[in-house]
Amino acid sequence: MDFSKQYVxxxxxxxxxxxxxxxxxxxxxxxxxxxxYIAENVRILIGDCRGTDKLVQAYLFLKGYRNVTVYATDGxxxxxxxxxxxxxxxxxxxxxxxxxxxxxxxMAKDADEAFMIWDGKSRGTAFNCEEMxxxxxxxxxxxxxxxxGFEKNGVFWLIDDKICAFPYDSEIYREAISKSGNTYNHExxxxxxxxxxxxxxxxxxxxxxxxxxxGRGPLLRYxxxxxxxxxxxxxxxxxxxxxxxxxxxxxxxxxxxxxxLHSPPVVRYDFSEHYKCCLDE
Numbered sequence: 001m002d003f004s005k006q007y008v009x010x011x012x013x014x015x016x017x018x019x020x021x022x023x024x025x026x027x028x029x030x031x032x033x034x035x036x037y038i039a040e041n042v043r044i045l046i047g048d049c050r051g052t053d054k055l056v057q058a059y060l061f062l063k064g065y066r067n068v069t070v071y072a073t074d075g076x077x078x079x080x081x082x083x084x085x086x087x088x089x090x091x092x093x094x095x096x097x098x099x100x101x102x103x104x105x106x107m108a109k110d111a112d113e114a115f116m117i118w119d120g121k122s123r124g125t126a127f128n129c130e131e132m133x134x135x136x137x138x139x140x141x142x143x144x145x146x147x148x149g150f151e152k153n154g155v156f157w158l159i160d161d162k163i164c165a166f167p168y169d170s171e172i173y174r175e176a177i178s179k180s181g182n183t184y185n186h187e188x189x190x191x192x193x194x195x196x197x198x199x200x201x202x203x204x205x206x207x208x209x210x211x212x213x214x215g216r217g218p219l220l221r222y223x224x225x226x227x228x229x230x231x232x233x234x235x236x237x238x239x240x241x242x243x244x245x246x247x248x249x250x251x252x253x254x255x256x257x258x259x260x261l262h263s264p265p266v267v268r269y270d271f272s273e274h275y276k277c278c279l280d281e
Contacts, residue, residue, distance in 0.1 A: 019052030019117030113138040165258035208243025
């Protein structure tokens with residue numbers, strides 16, 4: 001729903017949305033839940049941390065959603081992608097972990113209910129759930145199943161008219177992880193995944209990669225204007241498929257499935273030396 005083009009009555013309900021810092025993407029269930037809040041036009045209360053906070057902020061911005069308040073201790077928002085209103089939560093001299101906990105406590109007090117995306121480990125998210133329960137308010141806890149519902153970075157080759165895909169998994173092919181730390185290096189991983197009996201180098205076959213922006217780095221490029229969402233010009237940079245010119249776009253549906261992409265990607269043919277193969281000689 002594009003809130004820059006239509007009016008939806010504002011709901012009096014306030015929802016505290018938060019979660020673990022470890023997440024690098026939002027799964028489908030999380031997006032569906034947020035879409036529901038957007039459809040109701042509820043006031044979304046969100047923190048300023050990396051991980052879930054930043055990812056949810058990016059999603060709300062891409063949706064053109066304005067009914068958002070960012071809570072920040074001492075009013076110093078580390079992340080405020082949409083230039084939304086900031087609620088200043090005084091620190092009262094607190095330091096370290098407790099300094100940042102203050103904004104969460106304030107959101108729990110102000111909210112009517114909460115939606116927490118938990119990795120099963122984060123103590124901050126667990127505390128938020130307990131805070132809401134102590135206040136006798138509803139809290140919906142979503143714990144995404146590992147490797148289910150998330151879009152994936154990764155690399156692929158076109159070999160014998162078949163896409164051979166390797167979505168990134170931090171637990172396997174560790175020696176082949178790229179410098180960015182969230183995908184694979186083509187040359188390094190080829191040593192482990194090359195087809196049986198194949199003696200060709202990694203750059204022999206047409207190849208490509210899928211890039212999903214994460215909470216760690218820049219998510220968007222846009223022109224900021226705090227006055228109205230209609231003046232925003234969001235240019236989402238996710239997902240993007242970079243690939244050799246000899247890979248036909250007819251393979252895109254297969255790539256979408258293999259990397260669990262939630263939407264059709266931007267396809268960019270890369271003519272640089274980095275993606276050249278035997279067919280380019």
